[in-house]
Amino acid sequence: MARRDYYAVLGVPKTAGPDEIKKAFRALAHRWHPDKNPGDSEAERRFRELAEAWDVLGDPEKRARYDRMGPLFTPDGKPPRPEELNELFLDALGGLFGRRRPGDRGEDIRYTLSLSLEEAARGAERTVAIQRTVSCRDCAGSGDAAEGRTPCAECHGTGKSATRRFLRNDCPHCAGRGYRAPRKCGRCGGEGRVAQEEQLKVKVPAGVATGQKLKLRGKGNDGPGALGAGPPGDLLVIVDVMDHPFFRRRGNDLLCEVPITYAEAALGAEVAVPTLDGQTNIRVPPGTPSGKAFRLPGRGLPSPDGSGRGDLHARLVVEVPATLDAEARAALEEFARRAGPGAHPRKRAWAESLRERTT
Numbered sequence: 605m606a607r608r609d610y611y612a613v614l615g616v617p618k619t620a621g622p623d624e625i626k627k628a629f630r631a632l633a634h635r636w637h638p639d640k641n642p643g644d645s646e647a648e649r650r651f652r653e654l655a656e657a658w659d660v661l662g663d664p665e666k667r668a669r670y671d672r673m674g675p676l677f678t679p680d681g682k683p684p685r686p687e688e689l690n691e692l693f694l695d696a697l698g699g700l701f702g703r704r705r706p707g708d709r710g711e712d713i714r715y716t717l718s719l720s721l722e723e724a725a726r727g728a729e730r731t732v733a734i735q736r737t738v739s740c741r742d743c744a745g746s747g748d749a750a751e752g753r754t755p756c757a758e759c760h761g762t763g764k765s766a767t768r769r770f771l772r773n774d775c776p777h778c779a780g781r782g783y784r785a786p787r788k789c790g791r792c793g794g795e796g797r798v799a800q801e802e803q804l805k806v807k808v809p810a811g812v813a814t815g816q817k818l819k820l821r822g823k824g825n826d827g828p829g830a831l832g833a834g835p836p837g838d839l840l841v842i843v844d845v846m847d848h849p850f851f852r853r854r855g856n857d858l859l860c861e862v863p864i865t866y867a868e869a870a871l872g873a874e875v876a877v878p879t880l881d882g883q884t885n886i887r888v889p890p891g892t893p894s895g896k897a898f899r900l901p902g903r904g905l906p907s908p909d910g911s912g913r914g915d916l917h918a919r920l921v922v923e924v925p926a927t928l929d930a931e932a933r934a935a936l937e938e939f940a941r942r943a944g945p946g947a948h949p950r951k952r953a954w955a956e957s958l959r960e961r962t963t
């Protein structure tokens with residue numbers, strides 16, 4: 605059988621560097637992978653061809669030999685076996701299809717932590733219950749039952765193949781384990797990992813905001829395969845600061861609307877204003893306009909970098925009486941009659957301007 609030109613199979617020039625060859629293989633293998641083309645024999649043939657080309661051109665030694673010998677070259681005289689193809693493919697693409705294999709890093713876990721604004725301001729220590737996927741302790745992550753294991757005859761228990769084929773030299777007969785196991789582990793059902801709920805302490809620094817991520821390194825899922833073969837993932841705690849009945853947040857500042865009566869605004873008053881650490885009073889001077897904001901320095905949230913605190917802005921909003929009894933109504937009418945021309949300067953200026961424009 606005449607072998608194809610491997611460079612043509614991958615669509616790269618003979619001068620292509622290793623990166624270019626790898627890139628070409630990845631793109632084509634992605635396109636022709638049997639998983640993506642089920643039942644398509646043409647795709648299967650192309651994929652085989654790609655794998656064979658990659659096996660040679662992806663290995664500098666083999667590639668040099670191929671370049672010297674051309675069509676006479678045979679990798680080792682045998683076509684690759686299906687499980688080797690798959691292994692080769694997974695090696696080269698590294699979890700492109702989301703499949704994890706022994707030695708990979710464990711998955712990250714995301715957890716949304718809801719906090720009150722007070723907790724966000726002060727910082728908090730919270731215990732959260734996390735579902736982690738951890739290495740099975742009965743089989744140390746291998747997925748194989750301990751009973752009935754026999755050393756692999758092919759690799760004499762080493763798990764290593766004498767001839768390096770493709771990218772790894774794991775023994776293909778025992779997948780690098782060094783033994784044959786007739787039974788799956790009873791605890792994890794052969795998965796090597798089990799789901800487990802864990803209580804974890806999360807330290808929330810003062811000043812956090814919604815959307816901020818706190819990373820607990822190594823508290824994600826354990827990696828698949830033998831215990832410690834791959835590092836565990838991380839736990840990402842995503843902060844969600846709940847709405848507050850009084851405060852809105854703007855950076856490290858807090859905004860608060862404080863309703864006051866017409867009389868308080870006109871006559872002046874002591875008005876109670878909420879803060880994150882209890883309430884405080886502010887002096888509203890006589891004649892304070894509606895919408896006036898008072899700044900309470902340092903009563904906002906701490907900056908996460910420790911450079912001081914934001915402010916609290918209390919905005920006074922005059923509430924117009926919703927209902928009036930006869931007596932209050934009479935008093936207000938009396939007030940309207942008595943309020944001199946200087947009582948409402950803005951209204952007066954407005955009325956004058958309106959008159960000038962319309963006459």
Ligand SMILES: [Zn+2]
Nearest residue numbers: 756759775778
């Ligand atoms: Zn073996």
Ligand SMILES: [Zn+2]
Nearest residue numbers: 740743789792
């Ligand atoms: Zn197990």
